[in-house]
Amino acid sequence: MKRFLTIVLASGCLLGAGLAVWQQIPAPLPDTWSPAELALIRSLSLSQLPPLPADPSNAFADDERAAELGQKLYFDTRLSGNGTVSCASCHRPELMFTDGLPLAVGTSGGTRHTPSLVGLSYSPWFYWDGRKDSQWAQALAPLEAPHEHDIDRLSVARLVTGDQSYQVMYQEIFGPAPPLPSGGIASPLGREAFIAGWNTLDAAQREAINRIFVNVGKSIAAYQRKLQPGRTRFDNYADAIAEGEERTGNGQLDSTELAGLDLFLNKGQCINCHNGPLFTNHDFHNTGVRVLASQLPPMGRYDGVRIARRDPFNCLGEYSDASSGECIELEFARDTNELVGAHKTPTLRNVSWTAPYMHGGQIGSLEDVIRHYDEAPVSMLSHNEAKPLALRSVEHRQLVAFLKTLSAPLATPARWLTAP
Amino acid sequence: MTQLRATLFLALLVSLSWSSYSLAQQELTTLTTARGYRLQIFSELLPLEINHIHSWELLLTDATGAVVSEPDIQVSGGMPDHDHGMPTLPRITRTLDNGRLLLQGVRFHMPGYWQLLFEIKTDHGSDSAEFNFTL
Numbered sequence: 001m002k003r004f005l006t007i008v009l010a011s012g013c014l015l016g017a018g019l020a021v022w023q024q025i026p027a028p029l030p031d032t033w034s035p036a037e038l039a040l041i042r043s044l045s046l047s048q049l050p051p052l053p054a055d056p057s058n059a060f061a062d063d064e065r066a067a068e069l070g071q072k073l074y075f076d077t078r079l080s081g082n083g084t085v086s087c088a089s090c091h092r093p094e095l096m097f098t099d100g101l102p103l104a105v106g107t108s109g110g111t112r113h114t115p116s117l118v119g120l121s122y123s124p125w126f127y128w129d130g131r132k133d134s135q136w137a138q139a140l141a142p143l144e145a146p147h148e149h150d151i152d153r154l155s156v157a158r159l160v161t162g163d164q165s166y167q168v169m170y171q172e173i174f175g176p177a178p179p180l181p182s183g184g185i186a187s188p189l190g191r192e193a194f195i196a197g198w199n200t201l202d203a204a205q206r207e208a209i210n211r212i213f214v215n216v217g218k219s220i221a222a223y224q225r226k227l228q229p230g231r232t233r234f235d236n237y238a239d240a241i242a243e244g245e246e247r248t249g250n251g252q253l254d255s256t257e258l259a260g261l262d263l264f265l266n267k268g269q270c271i272n273c274h275n276g277p278l279f280t281n282h283d284f285h286n287t288g289v290r291v292l293a294s295q296l297p298p299m300g301r302y303d304g305v306r307i308a309r310r311d312p313f314n315c316l317g318e319y320s321d322a323s324s325g326e327c328i329e330l331e332f333a334r335d336t337n338e339l340v341g342a343h344k345t346p347t348l349r350n351v352s353w354t355a356p357y358m359h360g361g362q363i364g365s366l367e368d369v370i371r372h373y374d375e376a377p378v379s380m381l382s383h384n385e386a387k388p389l390a391l392r393s394v395e396h397r398q399l400v401a402f403l404k405t406l407s408a409p410l411a412t413p414a415r416w417l418t419a420p
Numbered sequence: 421m422t423q424l425r426a427t428l429f430l431a432l433l434v435s436l437s438w439s440s441y442s443l444a445q446q447e448l449t450t451l452t453t454a455r456g457y458r459l460q461i462f463s464e465l466l467p468l469e470i471n472h473i474h475s476w477e478l479l480l481t482d483a484t485g486a487v488v489s490e491p492d493i494q495v496s497g498g499m500p501d502h503d504h505g506m507p508t509l510p511r512i513t514r515t516l517d518n519g520r521l522l523l524q525g526v527r528f529h530m531p532g533y534w535q536l537l538f539e540i541k542t543d544h545g546s547d548s549a550e551f552n553f554t555l
Contacts, residue, residue: 040531124473272502272530276471281529283507328473332508332525385502 023393026255029262031246038243040265045238046231049277052121057134057320057327060173060218061225068420069169070223073216075419078159079143081150082107087139087220090114090148093417096350096410097227102361103292106148111295113361116354118410119347121225123282124329128343128359129304130284133330134320135224136217137313143216144190152187152194154180157212174215178208214319226416229278229349232408234261253405260402263395268373269386270399279348279406286341288377288384292360297381300359301339308333341381352404366400445477451538451549457482459538459549462520470555473508473527477520480540487519488542495523497536497551506536531555 033041042048052062060066073079074087090104091097097117104110112128120126126138142148143156160166161177170177186197186209198206237252247258264270275281284301291297308330313319315327343359357363363372374396376386391399410417445462453459462477480488493512498505510525528534533554540547 272532275531281471281507283529285504328525329508332473332510332527334505334507334509336505336509338504383503385504 026259026394026398029247029259032244033241033247035243037262037265038241040271041238041241041261043275044234044271044277044279046229046235046277047239049122052225052228055121055134055136055221055225056322057315058136058218058221059321060215061136061222063173063222065169065173066219066222067226067416068223069166069173070219070221071226071416071420072166072169073160073220074223078163079149079151079156080107081152085149087142088419091117096354098354100355102356102364104148106142106145107150108147110147111292111360113356113359115344115346116350117224117227118350119227119229119278121221121227122278123280123344125282125284125304125308125344127304129298129300129307130344131304131307132311132313133308133315133327134313135221136214137311138217139220139224140213140217140313144187144194146190150190152185152190152197153213154184154186154197154209156216157209160216161212170212170215173219177212180208180212181205210319214313217313223416226412228411229347230408230411232349232406234402234405235408237405253402256398256401257405258402259395260398260400263391263399264402267395268370268389268391268399270373273345274348279351280345282345284339284342284344285385286338286343286379286382287373287386288379289343289358289360289362289372290377291380292362295360297341298343298359299340299381301342301344302335302337305333305335305339338382341379348403348406350407352407366403367396370396370399448476449551449553451551453480453538453540453547453549455544455547457488457540457547458485459540461551463526468528468553468555470528470531473525476510476523476526477516478512478523478538479520480542489519490515491521492541493521493523494539495536496539497534499530499532500535501533502530528555 055061077084077086085106090099099114104114126132132138143151160170184197187194188198233252240250273281315322315330357369363369374389374391376384376388445464446466448461448463451459458481460479465474480491495510507529508525508527510523512521513524514522516522536551538549
């Protein structure tokens, strides 16, 4: 009996030790990439990024003067109710235009994590739930939000057309500004006092304010289009690796990073959503991220697309410069039940410099992000599209090592990265 | 699995390049419907790419080769492996001069296996066709 127990115990120990070792030993990989893998790797390279698509809803999107005005506005804390918050307060250039916080803090605490603005102008949708269909319309929304800039629309219009530092720039781009009401605060959104002021204005006054306000958004968007990612070690690897060449051939990535790339393409299934040169499909997925404490489970894109459709500042609205037939993304947007709880796929470029992660900043480290996708927890609302991956411990580390090869200083000239 | 993906990928490339002769747009594929009709699909974008919204043109012909005029065709589908549909809701917006139907708002946002269903209504009743492919 004693001998039997000894054998059982010894076998158990051996099995446990074997499993522990198995978790840690890198799997042998083929010496070369298959043609399909190579095609996928190349599709991720920054050199495959097409020229920035036009924004038909913004006639000033690529106007250099508008970008300069937008840069000035972007860094100006006068665009806030208490004079302390600018766009750059949360979208900080030194943090790849994020803030390093789980949830944004403007004039007060917010409910969503600040996403990076880098490369965002390639996206047809904005906000984690895609409630805006243009970068200019997105840029305007935080101004009136009580927890972000908390400023009214009339005050913004008055600053841009009345302040000497803006007046000339504005007129040169947009022409003479219409007259504005001389006093008070007014906005159709935001605080009750803003809305009360708006209700005292006639249609012509509202139209004048809206036109100037929209031009503010179009200028900020013109500036944000300058914020583009730089070449990384991964891009150097992807451009240099030749068909039939050994994976380690050009020496840009080490064996751990290459194993991570293999997982990214295959077992990890990351490329399903994080695809293309910006490592995002610009779409919306429910990946079972836990609900934030003190918040109801968010409806995500299901609500977002409905908000975008009724937004007066959308591509089809009167303030858009798009002509009929140019608002394809909005006109053919999906709105089905599977979008409940779905949030936008963020870029993975500079991901190691933009923690924390997810729409609510729920996950603090890349290691924990990989753990989340490995487990694929049940979604509180609707269903988690991701499936458990059964990754080993060593594979977690390999994936993280690969993700760290995706960061590099921006391609944007330095003059755009500080207040003018 | 990797080998299978590579084979499917190459098969798609080959099949697309073989069928890429050009009328107004290049032909993507020809499907046979449940009723035995022919549904030709022409794509503005060939080879197909992910993350690129574009248009297709559809031409339905009956067993005698005659064009079926103004059929009602609804398109749906998605990725069965991921339990989700298309990222857009493509729909037919008009009939072109050459008798083809313009299908706008086509976009695919993930590589992998896609299944599209064309539900067709004509004067002769209901019909359908499936288009399965790997991107």
